[in-house]
Amino acid sequence: MAIATEKLIADLQSSFGSALSNFEQPYGLLTFQTNKDSIIPVLKYLNENEEYRFRFLTDVCAVHYPATKELAVVYHVQSMENNFRVRIKVFIPESNPKIPTATVLYESANWQERETYDFFGVLFEGHPNLKRILNVDDMVAFPLRKEHPLEDPNRIDKNDTYFGR
């Protein structure tokens, strides 16, 4: 019961038209972009379609692009019966990082979206409990953004001459 990639692309484009763009297949994995208003309908379409059956959300994460001041939220879904994976990207502006939550479809998005919020500050609208999960609760910065330093800036015991700085 394999999926033909061209048929999937054609079906998606006929259902969603111009909301989808940038279809490519880096290293054999079908990838496309959409916008934040269409992401939940696209995921729902892939989930409920009887032929495709993308019933498993593998991963939700984000990437920060400071050059264009955007955050990309990346979803990986897979269909276990058909053994097919798809990657969907949504670019949202840093100044207004809002996107609807995927917990309406998949329970596994719950903590993954909390982690994405914790690291990047992406606000998932409709999430039942959008709080920090891995960092300390009173942290204000979003550490995985590119401008945040790796090392703790408040250390007083590091002698820079030993570290070649």
Added chain:
Amino acid sequence: MSDIKIVSAPEGIEGAGFFATRLDKVVGLARSHSLWPLPFATSCCGIEFMATMGSHYDFARFGSERPSFSPRQADLLMVMGTIAKKMGPVLKQVYLQMAEPRWVIAVGACASSGGIFDTYSVMQGIDEIIPVDVYVPGCPPRPEAIIDGFNRIQDLVKSESMRRRNLPEYQALMTNYGIK
């Protein structure tokens, strides 16, 4: 069976039915061979500690037959693994609940100095918040290294004076850490 070493008695005056020696020597002897550890295992070093407690390396033969998970009944806090900044207050609270005399051993590079994780979320060594007696380096240290660290603690315990916890230097150390 004959090459098992039994602890020798401290020097003292022996007679018919009595043995006179210094009190701190006897107390040190008894304490060092019956330390009850609190295994505060957070990550990979904890698995290596489990291997040390297994039958191959057998940690229990040094007197630690009963690892206590309650700080109120433990003598030795063995911190094994990375302590993140979120875990710091928990570690301090566990340390404060232990009764004197208490010792701390930092097992592994992460507990001693932050290890390979020089990041914003990891505490660079537990001696930022609690005083440490022995550091065992390694990532993770071999079970033989953990046992060696434990033997160093035993030496410290054996030779500790009865008054150490009341001396002004010790009080100053505690105030430095904010512990009363």
Added chain:
Amino acid sequence: MAHIQLGNDSLEKETTTLNLGPTHPATHGVFQNVLEMDGERIVSAVSTIGYIHRAFEKIAEHRPYYQITPLTDRLNYCSSPINNFGWHLTVEKLLNIETPKRVDYMRIIIMELARISDHLICNGILGVDTGAFTGFLYLMQERENIYEIYEEICGARLTTNFGRVGGFERDFNDIAILKIKKFLATFPTVMKSFEDLFNRNRIFIDRTVGVGAISAEKALNYGFTGPCLRATGVDYDVRTANPYSSYNEFDFEIPVGTNGDTYDRYMVRNEEIWQSLRLIEQALAKMEKEPKGIFHADVPAYYLPEKQDVYANMESLIYHFKIVMGEVDMPKGELYNAVEGGNGELGFYLISEGGRSPYRLHFRRPCFIIYQAFAEIAKGSLLSDAIVTMSSLNVIAGELDA
């Protein structure tokens, strides 16, 4: 934490809050659960994690590719070679490197040993949580044999930093092959005696059958993979779905449970240990048929040359310099690669912009995704059942928090 009002049929008016704190002998790792209890029964559970968050994904953006291998060790530290090879396979996919067959078979031997090691800890500790300490001691002794095999090949026991991009840093020497064969000969008897202690033990069955059950639909919705998903009846395994490292040439089965409860998870892990032993035997036989001495792919641009060549040969010196200083030309690309870790699908999402370090590296960690479901599984169960459930989900704190 607010108390929940209880109905008229319970003895108390509101629930008691119980903190199953980050430091607890029965939680295998540092995670906290604040439970609302009605007597012995759990009404609700709120999990807090992050007590060992070490910011791996941030560190990975600042390290060259070969220095990320020690980071991956510390994800699921009970089976670190699987994480190491998962990372190397990802980088090899990025660079389109094809490893020789012998390297694949060597990798399979080590990965299956790591899988056995992980399942041994999980099942041993499950025994300890139900009160049976003896099984744990038997299994820890066998893990020492696995540690000796690792030590013979890579030098370390636990956090192994195994292999390199393109293969291994040295070949398996004769002592290592001897130790592997000895392990294959002696381990089945110990495993059999462990199974005799537990599989039909009345107390163990009472403690684990029907405890912490989850249905297949719910498990898939929660994103379960690995033994916890296979215990519910879904036979998804990355080794057969997307075979890597020549797994498709081997003959092994995927054990599947029926109810998704703790007993099924325990039995699935036991069966996987037997299947791993089969795989190691087959891989050893296939490896001995291949020509000896091949232990890495021929990619001098990415694989450190031999030290004697560095001193004698100009190209080797240049390659050595470029690799160590991080001046290698990594291609730009974005890929997601998954391997079957001890707990499920361990995924690596790598975005490379051609620099010395990845632009973004995200680990899809199975323990993190599985543990979300704990609050729902524990609801309505007794406290002791919740402890056994948590133990059978095999949550490793390093992989939970990364």
